[in-house]
Amino acid sequence: MVNPPSHDFLLEYLRLMLANQNNSIGLETWRTYFERARKSWDLPLAKELLRLIKNYPLPPHHESVVRHNEGLLFDDLGEWQAAHRTFEKALILKQMTGDRQGEMSIRNTIANLLRRSPRPLAEAISHYQAALNLARNLRDELGEAQILNGLGLAHYSEGRLVIAEQCFTSVRTFAQQHNDLGLEASALHNLGSVYWTQGRLAEAESNFGDALELLDDIHSRAETLNSLGVVQEARGRWKVATEVYSQSLAKMLSTGDIYGQAQILCNLGNVSWLQGQVANALEYHQQALVLAQDLGDAKLEGQILTGLGDTYRTVGDETASEAVLLQALERKQSAGDMRSLKHTWLSLGALYSHQHRPEDAKLAFEHALADARAQHDVRIEAVSLYNLGVLATALENLQDAYSYLETALQVAQTGGYRDCLSWIHETLGDLEVLQPEPDATRLLNYYTEACVYAAEFNPLILRNTLEHLSDFWTTYAEDGDVAGALWFLDSITSLWKQLGLSETHPVLITTFESLKQKIQQENS
Amino acid sequence: MPEPQPYIVGRESEVDEFAALLAGKRKHWLLNIYGPGGIGKTVVGGRMKAFAEAHGIPFTFVDGIDATLTPDRVLYAIQQGLAASEPIAETFSEFERAYTEYLIVQDVLQRGGGLQAMFDVVGSIKDPAGFAQILSSLGKSVTETTQRTVSNRFALERYLRGVERMLTSHLAEGLEIAHTEAGLSLAILLDTYEELEGMDDWVCSTLVPALPEGVKLVVLGRNALGRVNFDWQEYGEAVYSMELPELAEGDAKAYLAHYGLRDNVMLEQVYRFTGGYPLLLVLVRHLAREAGGWANIGALDHQANRDAIATQLLERILREEKVAEVRTFLEKGVVARWFDPEIIHVILGVDLAQARVLYDKLRRHSFVELHPNGLKFHDKIRELLEDRLKFTSASEHQKIRQSLISYYAEKAGLEQGVDGEPSVT
DSSP states (O other), rough: OOOOOOOHHHHHHHHHHHSOOOOHHHHHHHHHHHHHHTTTTTTTHHHHHHHHHEEEEEHHHHHHHHHHHHHHHHHHHHHHHHHHHHHHHHHHHHEEEEEEEEHHHHHHHHHHHHHHSSHHHHHHHHHHHHHHHHHTTTEEEOHHHHHHHHHHHHHHTTTTTHHOOOOOHHHHHHHHHHOOHHHHHHHHHHHHHHHHTTTTTTHHHHHHHHHHHHOOHHHHHHHHHHHHHHHHHHHHHHHHHHHHHHHHEEEEEEEEOOHHHHHHHHHHHHHHHHTTTTHHHHHHHHHHHHHHHTTTTTHHHHHHHHHHHHHHHHTTTTHHHHHHHHHHHHHHHHHHHHEEEEEHHHHHHHHHHHOOOOOHHHHHHHHHHHHHHOOOOOOHHHHHHHHHHHHHHHTTHHHHHHHHHHHHHHHHHHOHHHHHHHHHHHHHHHHHHHHSSSSSHHHHHHHHHHHHHHHHOEEEHHHHHHHHHHHHHHHHHHHOHHHHHHHHHHHHHHHHHHHTHHHHOHHHHHHHHHHHHHHHHHOO | OOOOOOOOOOOOHHHHHHHHTTOOOOOSSSSEEOOOOOOSSSHHHHHHHHHHHHHHOEEEEETTTTTOOOOHHHHHHHHHHHHTTTGGGGGGGGHHHHHHHHHHHHHHHHHHHHHHHHOOOTBSOOOOHHHHHHHHHHHOOOHHHHHHHHHHHHHHHHHHHHHHHHHOOOHHHHHHHHHHHHTEEEEEEEEEEGGGGGGHHHIIIIHHHHHHTEEEEEEEESHHHHHHHHHGGGGGGEEEEEEEEOOOOOHHHHHHHTTTOHHHHHHHHHHHTTTTTTHHHHHHHHHHHHSGGGGGSOOOOOOSSSSHHHHHHHHHHHHHOOOOHHHHHHHGGGGGSSBBBHHHHHHOOOHHHHHHHHHHHHHTTTEEEEEEEEEEEOOHHHHHHHHHHHOOOHHHHHHHHHHHHHHHHHHOOOBOOOTSSHHHH
């Protein structure tokens, strides 16, 4: 005789509680263990427990509790439509029994589900509002805080960052006052997302770190690690980001949460693309896409398609890139994912620039800029302005180019985006060279700043910057002004030596010294 | 008294009901026949099967007694049964292809040691050479699609998540074509459903909604579907549950005769006593067995109430039990749904060695049958005996219940409250 597994004893325990206690105690006990099974992502046990409770005929007010929990399980399993149907049944039962507290709770749950679903966000917001009214009428402060947390995320999705921040701040304050660690962690995490979007990366990292300290369940930890990876990525620590995403994925795999897995795979794809590992990027994005399509999650699909479009552009498949990016745009628009539309506009702008379609590119960057400004997304505002500046430079519209780049510089400085600052300085340097009488001091300063910011961001961006400068001055020499190119290389290396950069960033000096030798040899 | 083979009794009216269902004369398309074990549900199923055969109705018969059944195997069994019917044999080719692919995937998973062993954290094959060897050792041609599926963790997990739905959908498509081609209703009979209750949520929420019009489903089991899972109520009039009714006099007597009751006077007396009611027939048969033969069962007092008759029979059976501890356990052990020596020890307070001896004795008792974790009582008998215990000694029932709650809580690793009662936190 084999010893029965401990789950069998739990089931027998609950059977006795359900059969012989009065229904409320039995149901409460069942709910405790059902929630535990869900929280630890033991979904097979949760399914067993659900099967068990359905053996018992229940009065409507108890059935509504079971339906609510059943819907949550469907949601965990990634079956949002089944979850929605089940929550609606629970809502009808709550209304039928006049349970206003229960109605508030189920409306909040439905709103949370709809917010993440492909349905228009207005549906979610309408449920949040109804729930909020109920909470206020019932003077349920905890309920109100929980609803505000979800409502904040809806505002965040639509790019209303200021309102979202207000919601999360009041939730965090409430949670701290009432020592509700789970709610506090959630509010901290959500605030971190707002800060990340606003370019307040240090605050975002600190918030995510604090949230991680408060969390003990594997799923929330996996989600928060993913967010920490996003911050590392934005800070240029791409290898660290890859490592953090991988840790997050390992945790998420053990939970079986498909949505979470798809998100992390998408991020792994993005960070691989940034590092030039396009084969990996393609594989990750395609895997993530299949999962998102399985889930029927148009928002997630739109985000993944954007990453995939960038990767196709990099591998030279521009037709696929455009098709995928337009599809991403359509998905995001249909899902009402206004916050993330600007990323796709940026990618489309980059593609059209690459294809020498300046009018289309300009339009795309202007869309991104308008969204970024409306949503207070500092980073995308800076990147959009920078791209418009580059586009104007290519069209030799120098006045516009300066105007865009100088504004981009101010915006990027507020967010401290070193990669962006490096690109802007680099382009400003290129623009200076194009002047009839370039200002030598300004020129040297722009390129120096470009290299220093790049070096502070990460080695790959620095390598790109140095490659750009090497190509630029090689071409400059090839075009006939060898003396001008040698003057620049001499000046910049001596300036960097004076600044002490030969010790902190020796690669800057060695790159230009070897370039100088090469130009001298070729022209001797 | 040795237990003879189950006896096939009449049950003509259920067959008539089945015929009406197939002819589309009923609002419902799912017929659920339930009743206690051992009184002829399988016989009813067999008769329905014979009726379908005789009338050229394509049908399939799935017996839940097969412990290896899983949703995919149920689907395969349905397809195999229907494909045996000549005119529609070819309509399930898509299902067959998908099922073959599924078997290959399962084979690869098994040979590879499972997902964790096969893939790294980002979903790639850990050991490409070993994996290639697994594929080549399958001895089957593996399509490119299947190779792609098994070569990546996420693709494979996605496939596994959707495979039940996919196979169900292919089967449903095949059923629809088969129904059109045959121009007749198709019948699916699920027997011994109590053994399939572990996958009832799949039957209720995946299989049944996928069945196309023209497919009639008969579910035979110990419990009404509405008691297995309250989701069945959502089908409304589409599902019709009927308790297996009393046997006609001739059938009831034939049943009793089959179990050794030959004396005409006694046959009449026992029939009158039970009224042909299935549970009572089963109980009286148990009584005869425990008493050592029909001649020893003594007088049977008529009572108006069936439950009272059942209780009287149970008491008579208990009195026949000569070993006091066995009898005590039959009276008290019914609070547990299944038992092993440890549970006997918890309920009776005897030491474990004694509990093991008792367990071996109980194994042979006619009320008892096998359970994956040990032994269990027949469901209906357990229900009656537990009601009896609650009625005769509510405090004893409560005491046993408390002991079991503490025991289960301890074994499941749940927290214990200060008073020993498991606490809900």
